[in-house]
Amino acid sequence: MAFEAIPSIVGRTIELFPDRVAVETPDSRLSYAELDGLADGVAAALHRAGAGAGSVVAVLTDDRAELAAAMVGVLRLGAVLAPLDLSAPPLRLAAVLADARPTHALVGADGDRRADGPLDAAPDTVRVGLGAAKSAARDSYPARTAAPDDPSHLFHTSGSTGRPKGILGRLSSLDHYIRWQAGLLGAGPDWRVGQLVSPGFDAVLRDVLLPLSVGGTLCAPPAGIRSDPSALARWIDRERITLIHCVPSVFRPLLTAAVTGGLGFASLRCVALSGERLPPADAARWFDRFGDRVTLLNLYGPTEATMTKTFHVVTRSDTDRASVPVGRPLPETEVLLLDEGGAPVPDGHVGEIHLRTPHLALRYHRQPEATARAFVPDRLREGADGLLYRTGDFGRLLPDGALEFLGRRDHQVKVGGVRVELEEVESALRECPGVTEAAVVLGEPGDGPPLLHAFVEPAVGVDTDAVRARLAERLPAAAVPVGIVATDGIPRTISGKIDRAALRPPAPAAAPDEHTVGPRNATERAVADIWSAVLPAPAVDVRRTFQQSGGGSLAVISVLSRIEEEFGVSLPLLTFLRNPTIEALAGVVEEALLDTASDDLLKD
Structure with a gap:
């Protein structure tokens, strides 16, 4: 298959379908002609700011229409695309930016202030607003001939040293993959592709570039x-x-x-x-x-x-x-x-x-x-x-x-599709007050999602709740252990290495003590059973919050899904966050069931 650069493929699509919808978000619809103008504006604004072929350009925006235009514009200039997820913890963003050392950063048209703190980690980075790109003169940047081995994108995964590891991709791999998948699936102008993954992972490339290469529509929820x-x-x-x-x-x-x-x-x-x-x-x-x-x-x-x-x-x-x-x-x-x-x-x-x-x-x-x-x-x-x-x-x-x-x-594992290096989590744990040693293992509770569990030394003087809160500020949600156990001794092999094979996730909780309030009705018992199916230990106290019981953000999704399967009640994530105990959540479920029953009576 002869090489053709992705900007050329997208450009040909623009010529064929200028009036078709290229990107559809909850707030806007962007035609291919409008995408072309925005992408040219991005390339021109970056060129005016001193960027060129090989420059690393970070992209920080939540707007998927802006993201698509930025991706096409950066690649047109021959620069290296480095999209980031503004919803990630600020310290994580700062670590990625410090490693990437971008020469330029494209920031959303609204000037999202969440980019300010992380960009402090890259003080030499030239900030370019995507709002300015919308008004930049078109075609005012140098034309260039792309080569297959040109650097084109930079994404970060976990690194064993505790710092994110950047992976620099080449241009031919984009052309190779996108044209292969489009051909395999027979994708064309009538295809509407959902954009579900984080901008910080390389899968965003296929989400965005596949529809734009065939005249389809990128759809963001x-x-x-x-x-x-x-x-x-x-x-x-x-x-x-x-x-x-x-x-x-x-x-x-x-x-x-x-x-x-x-x-x-x-x-x-x-x-x-x-x-x-x-x-x-x-x-x-x-x-x-x-x-x-x-x-x-x-x-x-x-x-x-x-x-x-x-x-x-x-x-x-x-x-x-x-x-x-x-x-x-x-x-x-x-x-x-x-x-x-x-x-x-x-x-x-x-x-x-x-x-x-x-x-x-x-x-x-x-x-x-x-x-x-x-x-x-x-x-x-x-x-x-x-x-x-x-x-x-x-x-x-x-x-x-x-x-x-x-x-x-x-020791790399996948949690919720996110690559996590256990050594990175352990390195972050060792930086927490009172922690001198740490080990992390992956457990798979039945048919639930895989979960991380951490063991830290010493047993005395470590506030595990404070440790978990500190990790949540520094690591992706998938990398934060659902359970942290303080112990006097982490097992080691004869050579002195941590023996992860000897580590086991915490055993089920002991019988409830006199201060524990167990389920008091059928709904609370059913919700408790659902929690127990996805948590590292059975849920026995209806007043204990989901996070206190070891639940993470990925486990929340499983709980909501199981509640809908069990009760036929669909609960928004915000409702769960406002009612994080078995007691409160069971009350919400009962209210929803009563509302449904009332509606059915009115219909009869």
Whole structure:
């Protein structure tokens, strides 16, 4: 497939469909012609501010129309795109900006003040308002010829040193992936693609650039419903969304909401899943509800390989497997399973997944040692001077040739589709007052989402509630442990390393003491059972808040989904946050049930 730069592909689409809607948000509709003008304004404003080819440009805006225009404009200039999520903790944003060292930052037209604090971490960064870009003269920046290996985007994941790790991508990988997925799905001008993921993760590239490359419409939901499965499911149904990309932990409550709400998703054609393992049971529930009408696409690939590099169209027969395969490689990509010595393993045996493709990331940003460890010489192809990417994941080939993902080699884990490095969380824990040592493990409570648990030394003098609050200011929500246990001794191996295999999430809570108030009616008992299913320990006190019981933001989604499945009551996230105890939430559920019953009587 001959290389064509994404700005060229989008530009051709603009010429074909100037009047079609390119971006649709709750507040605006942007035509392709208007997108063209805004993108030119972005490129011109950046050029006037001194940016050019290779400049790293941070983008800080919540407005998805501005985000799309900024992405196209930055790429037109030949600069490096670095979108950030303004909803992330300020200290996390500051750490990313300090590592990225952007030369310029595009800030929302409204001049969002949330960008001010984090940008203090990058004092040499030139700030450019997207409002100014709207009035900038068009075409007043130099034309350039793009090359496949030009740096194009920068995204950050967790790093083992405690600082975020930047991954610098190349331009050819965008063209390669977007054109492949559009061709596989047959995407065209009638496609409406939901924009659900955070701007801070590389999956945003396919959310935005896929529809813009085929004349489709990028559709952004209201910000408040992204974490509300019922509201999000209704939005997908109402707005006739054709394609969504999400992680299985978002897919699961969406499916429950669709079933309990009687939603048909009549326009939906594909759900593309990545970032976590897809449980066969979830795929079975999907087929039971929607049959084969909507394609389930299971994808695999790290940020270092730009979005994904293998794919598998899920079938009903996959629901009988132990795990759903991640499939076969994209064109121009090979999957190699190697042993510790770098030799291929026999068919059917477990090996570490290595990727051979010209569309890998260029390197880790300003981390040459990490780059040398992960991007290794390709010694299996005689005379080759290329590189393999060592993923750190284990896998094996199934008898039908499909790749099965089996877990990570190191201590990187996925929580809610977000990559978390356990060492980063441990490093943040050690910076907390009173903590001298820390270890973090991942637990998987039944069919609930994976949860992090932390162990800290010493047992005396550590305020675990204060530690958790401090982490919430510095780490993404997915990286904050739901439980923190103070202990006198973290187990270690004979070599002195932390023995994570010997660490176990806390045992279920002991029987309630005399001060505990247990469930007092059927509704409270049902809500308590739902909490217990997703929390690290059973919920026994109806007055204890969800957070005090070890619940995190991801667990909230599961609770809301289960309440709707159990009671047929859809509760907004804000209602849960205002009623964070079993006692209060049970009262809200009962009121909703009474309101529903009254409405039914009036109808009769």
